Amino acid sequence: MNEAGLHAKLGAAGIDGIGELDTSAKDPFVVVEADALVAVMTFLRDDPDCAMEMLHLVTATEREACIELAYHLCSYQHHHSFVVKVICPRPEGGNHDTWHPEVPSVAGVFDAADWHEREQWDLLGVVFAGHPDPRRILLPEEWIGHPLRKDFVYPSFLGDVPLELDATPMYERGPDWTPPSSEPRPAGEPLIQPPSPPSDRPHAGGQAPAKDEAPADAADTGKEG
Amino acid sequence: MEALEMFTSDRNADVYTEELKLNLGPQHPSTHGVLRVELAMDGEIITDSWCDIGYLHRCAEKIGENVTYLQFTPYTDRMDYLASMNNNLAWSLTVEKLLDVEAPERAQWIRALVAELNRIASHLIAFGTYGIDLGANTPFFYAFRERESIMQLLEKISGARMLYNFIRPGGVANDIDDAWMDEVSAFCDDFEKRWVEYNTLLTDNFVFIQRTANIGILTKELALSNGCTGPVLRASGVKWDLRRDVPYLEPYDECEFDIPVGEGTHGTLGDCWDRYWVRMREMIESVRIIRQCIEKIPPGAHMEKSMVKMYKTPLKPPPGEAYVRCENPRGELGFYVVSEGGNSPIRCRTRAPSFCNLSVLDKLLPGTMLGDAVATIGSLDIVLGEVDR
Numbered sequence: 001m002n003e004a005g006l007h008a009k010l011g012a013a014g015i016d017g018i019g020e021l022d023t024s025a026k027d028p029f030v031v032v033e034a035d036a037l038v039a040v041m042t043f044l045r046d047d048p049d050c051a052m053e054m055l056h057l058v059t060a061t062e063r064e065a066c067i068e069l070a071y072h073l074c075s076y077q078h079h080h081s082f083v084v085k086v087i088c089p090r091p092e093g094g095n096h097d098t099w100h101p102e103v104p105s106v107a108g109v110f111d112a113a114d115w116h117e118r119e120q121w122d123l124l125g126v127v128f129a130g131h132p133d134p135r136r137i138l139l140p141e142e143w144i145g146h147p148l149r150k151d152f153v154y155p156s157f158l159g160d161v162p163l164e165l166d167a168t169p170m171y172e173r174g175p176d177w178t179p180p181s182s183e184p185r186p187a188g189e190p191l192i193q194p195p196s197p198p199s200d201r202p203h204a205g206g207q208a209p210a211k212d213e214a215p216a217d218a219a220d221t222g223k224e225g
Numbered sequence: 226m227e228a229l230e231m232f233t234s235d236r237n238a239d240v241y242t243e244e245l246k247l248n249l250g251p252q253h254p255s256t257h258g259v260l261r262v263e264l265a266m267d268g269e270i271i272t273d274s275w276c277d278i279g280y281l282h283r284c285a286e287k288i289g290e291n292v293t294y295l296q297f298t299p300y301t302d303r304m305d306y307l308a309s310m311n312n313n314l315a316w317s318l319t320v321e322k323l324l325d326v327e328a329p330e331r332a333q334w335i336r337a338l339v340a341e342l343n344r345i346a347s348h349l350i351a352f353g354t355y356g357i358d359l360g361a362n363t364p365f366f367y368a369f370r371e372r373e374s375i376m377q378l379l380e381k382i383s384g385a386r387m388l389y390n391f392i393r394p395g396g397v398a399n400d401i402d403d404a405w406m407d408e409v410s411a412f413c414d415d416f417e418k419r420w421v422e423y424n425t426l427l428t429d430n431f432v433f434i435q436r437t438a439n440i441g442i443l444t445k446e447l448a449l450s451n452g453c454t455g456p457v458l459r460a461s462g463v464k465w466d467l468r469r470d471v472p473y474l475e476p477y478d479e480c481e482f483d484i485p486v487g488e489g490t491h492g493t494l495g496d497c498w499d500r501y502w503v504r505m506r507e508m509i510e511s512v513r514i515i516r517q518c519i520e521k522i523p524p525g526a527h528m529e530k531s532m533v534k535m536y537k538t539p540l541k542p543p544p545g546e547a548y549v550r551c552e553n554p555r556g557e558l559g560f561y562v563v564s565e566g567g568n569s570p571i572r573c574r575t576r577a578p579s580f581c582n583l584s585v586l587d588k589l590l591p592g593t594m595l596g597d598a599v600a601t602i603g604s605l606d607i608v609l610g611e612v613d614r
Binding site for chain 1 (some may be wrong): 278279282284286287290322323447449450451452463465470471545546547548550557559561563565571572574576580581584613614
């Protein structure tokens with residue numbers, strides 16, 4: 001079945017919030033409402049004529065006006081593929097710090113979405129509501145920000161480790177050398193900043209910080225223009 | 226889980242054994258790179274496992290958004306560094322799809338030829354290191370001998386031994402000549418004899434079968450739902466290969482080759498031995514494709530003329546997006562590139578096959594013995610450079 005056939009099939013399924021098929025794109029796609037996403041995915045997987053057994057890829061793309069999520073699906077039985085998109089419009093003045101768009105997680109429909117969605121949260125700050133294990137996956141838990149956002153500011157510190165790149169070669173750095181923009185660590189602060197938000201992973205080594213003694217705001221030292 | 230029940234049911238209720246947290250990796254040789262797996266152990270049995278990845282993270286996707294389309298080709302080399310040709314191929318096809326360009330016929334045949342050579346080299350590593358994982362040191366040296374021949378062949382046409390940057394948008398960097406193809410033919414003759422030797426070394430070895438058959442069984446449903454592709458999926462009994470089902474190069478349409486699938490020869494369908502054996506047979510199928518490529522390769526240009534002009538300035542594909550997937554040695558590599566008409570893409574997403582194949586590990590390990598964890602990780606054949614990107 002081609003994309004038009006799949007779209008017609010999807011339209012006949014009686015799910016609200018399914019948009020038109022965009023055939024001008026190289027891979028025709030359909031835009032659906034965030035609320036309809038799980039129903040659409042379940043239908044595409046279970047319907048015998050669609051039979052999309054595999055979720056190939058989950059991608060979040062940041063544009064000027066929105067963050068758009070693309071779900072690439074394919075079927076081994078019928079040799080066809082399909083693209084479903086969800087658009088999250090950018091609110092007024094939304095930046096990487098204040099705006100984390102939320103879409104429902106499809107990890108309950110496709111297990112493959114689990115790691116893909118964790119990666120999109122990690123790198124782009126998209127919140128997948130209902131995800132079974134919403135941790136970062138590639139970056140360390142104590143990392144601040146989401147690096148693939150266009151307005152991401154490179155941090156100068158990770159915990160106590162300066163990340164600022166300095167052109168001075170190692171052998172020319174004297175005993176008093178400090179990274180150019182680093183500020184000395186305030187006395188009494190822990191050497192390694194506890195993860196923020198605290199990990200509730202039961203097996204994670206060490207003690208998760210208690211809720212009331214919230215971690216000292218690592219963002220202040222962590223962000224530097 | 227059977228083993229777990231057997232052990233726990235016999236346990237004396239008075240004896241309390243504490244759960245042990247075991248840290249496998251990130252510097253453990255059997256994790257094939259810098260993978261860390263946290264294991265909860267009950268004696269020798271794994272009760273739970275958590276993969277921890279990201280030690281080799283370089284944010285290649287961010288780099289992709291800051292360099293031009295052509296400059297990103299060498300970065301794709303460094304994702305799956307054991308199959309650079311295949312990575313270059315997937316990236317080039319994506320950029321070509323964005324630009325609406327097609328590589329000339331000869332270039333497509335050269336691409337298939339070098340991609341299959343690289344596939345053999347990559348599977349040889351999988352074969353050799355899998356032997357080492359399970360305590361057989363000898364196959365490794367045999368595998369590296371043949372891999373060395375392939376690296377020397379590819380060095381002659383590209384100038385590099387591992388990170389080729391040979392396949393580029395619009396074609397390939399250099400043309401190949403008949404003398405080189407004769408050398409490839411000679412290698413193929415040689416390799417088929419050596420391949421029989423490998424089987425006597427490892428495939429039918431009693432100890433090897435004991436270590437791999439009925440271990441790490443990946444069912445078809447689990448494989449599909451987790452997005453496993455490549456030999457891992459085929460070993461679970463799904464006959465799916467992009468080269469046959471969605472031919473992305475002309476030679477794959479015209480050449481004859483089989484798609485090996487797992488059959489559960491020594492145990493259950495989808496066990497470690499099946500995954501190993503699918504890779505072994507794929508090497509022979511690649512040799513078949515290479516022979517046909519050498520026979521049928523047409524004369525002509527190796528680079529699209531219009532692209533040569535475009536190379537003088539940074540490529541500027543029209544606004545749009547393209548998703549292309551290719552059958553890599555480890556599974557389906559996909560690039561999803563979004564262009565807004567500038568010098569570099571605004572999104573350069575990579576679908577790494579190892580990443581998806583590894584996500585199934587946490588579901589395979591619970592209930593197995595610790596020694597089998599090493600066999601299972603090895604049979605998935607991951608490259609951490611690609612998992613972390």
